[in-house]
């Protein structure tokens with residue numbers, strides 16, 4: 147196996163006396179989808195916040211592309227190419243797709259917005275994901291469905307040349323058809339060579355889209371599995387703690 | 397490149413563009429459409445009810461009367477876009493005017509310096525209001541209500557109880573009471589059409605260079621022709637003698653190019669600069685703005701500064717028109733200013749609105765005032781009608797917001 151895109155070893159995080167992450171190991175690869183699953187309170191969000199630099203880890207080693215790095219703040223994470231799509235997406239409904247995708251990183255020429263350049267780049271980013279569900283990139287986000295909004299948020303990470311995209315529950319609020327669209331998008335993101343970490347409570351989604359599955363249980367990484375080598379029941383067992391042996395870790 | 401193609405909304409024939417426009421209107425993005433319709437209906441109504449409404453003199457008066465309100469409404473757009481409000485804008489204008497006359501008449505300061513001082517006072521006021529709103533997060537409604545009360549006191553202290561100062565500066569009085577020579581009106585129109593043409597062509601060339609579709613160029617020409625014809629008619633009328641006495645009055649009032657420049661710069665800032673983009677973003681979703689790295693507090697403070705400064709400009713126009721400054725100036729106009737912006741299509745919820753909305757709205761409010769006055773209805777009716785129109789406009793605002801954003805479940 148190649149060097150992992152991101153490799154965590156012995157990661158710890160506590161809030162006061164509460165040890166939320168108890169020295170976990172975790173890897174994700176470029177071009178692969180790694181699902182992070184676990185019951186409520188297992189520590190998934192805490193792990194993500196550490197990776198995005200929002201809430202740095204207390205202890206442990208982070209390697210990005212083989213290099214040891216420090217993720218002390220969001221800026222460092224995004225400089226490395228780590229982008230997080232939070233569940234609430236944080237889009238401006240009154241702005242259109244292009245404007246949202248470029249928010250905070252607008253292209254300007256002689257002090258004025260270069261709409262043409264941004265429209266071109268946004269269109270290209272969406273095309274690279276073979277997006278077909280969006281009628282016009284100049285549509286206001288207020289007119290988009292939940293799945294289309296996810297598309298915009300994911301497209302934004304492509305625009306930013308993300309190397310690692312972390313998606314927090316991207317399908318939680320979606321219906322069947324839109325979930326399918328978003329999962330396709332996640333797959334294409336990985337096919338374009340980007341490393342993807344997806345948090346999900348829906349194991350059907352996980353088994354459909356993920357190459358690897360990592361299970362957190364009460365702050366410990368109880369299993370890191372290749373999707374092909376495991377099954378639904380085993381994963382449920384790890385999540386609920388009825389199966390607690392270290393799994394066939396990679 | 398991939399085999400899929402994404403539309404941008406720029407391709408297609410004129411027919412497609414018209415269809416797309418109506419689709420946007422149906423989905424709740426009505427912009428200034430209701431206000432423009434109201435404007436036309438009101439004009440037809442009043443011209444059938446009063447023989448004076450359609451006279452050349454009244455036509456010119458309407459523009460001049462609505463100028464102060466239009467500039468105030470433009471000022472308020474900047475804070476309304478954030479979903480905030482500035483109830484103190486009128487009295488900020490009042491104190492600005494008071495400062496101007498005190499400096500100029502009492503202390504003998506140069507008129508230009510006095511104007512600059514008044515504008516600086518406006519910026520300072522906006523900065524302080526902005527600090528309260530953006531840093532301490534006191535609701536703008538409350539902060540500006542406090543300023544609304546406090547500044548009335550400041551006006552009384554500066555000008556004395558019932559105090560009135562005359563503004564004896566020809567240059568200031570000329571703004572609202574004098575007209576440009578005939579040729580200058582035509583130059584104004586040529587410059588406006590020319591600048592619009594250049595901007596339109598510039599945008600097209602950038603799109604073409606980026607390999608993007610452009611709208612049929614005929615659409616640009618139709619828009620410019622529309623502008624040239626309407627503007628031409630207005631200037632032709634204004635350039636005729638509209639006097640009812642022996643002394644001739646003709647020409648485009650000087651205030652008109654001033655308002656046009658304010659609208660042009662305001663529109664440019666809102667549509668084409670980072671500040672404008674961030675203003676809309678923060679108005680639409682402050683959290684999204686913050687995560688995108690926008691300094692939300694700074695944007696909010698800047699918006700209040702622009703609002704208060706432009707409010708003082710509106711106040712100076714008022715002082716110019718009536719030739720004096722009174723200690724009660726600016727108390728009531730702010731409500732009309734908010735009404736004008738909202739009637740014109742600026743959303744009270746933030747994130748939606750443009751300079752042109754404020755202008756159209758100000759014309760609607762002014763035409764109601766002007767028309768009802770000409771018909772000879774008591775002033776009380778005027779308040780009732782204006783209030784009703786405001787509630788109606790706010791209702792349209794709330795409903796269109798529901799239609800364009802409320803149907804999607806979000807967690």
Ligand SMILES: Nc1ncnc2c1ncn2[C@@H]1O[C@H](COP(=O)(O)OP(=O)(O)O)[C@@H](O)[C@H]1O
Nearest residue numbers: 161164166184185186187188189190191192193
């Ligand atoms: N800022 C915090 N302060 C104290 N405890 C926290 C904090 N953030 C998370 N926790 C605790 O850490 C545990 C894991 O939380 P979280 O990472 O959100 O789990 P998950 O996302 O897997 O549901 C929970 O018990 C939670 O109460």
Ligand SMILES: [Mg+2]
Nearest residue numbers: 187190191192
């Ligand atoms: Mg969580």
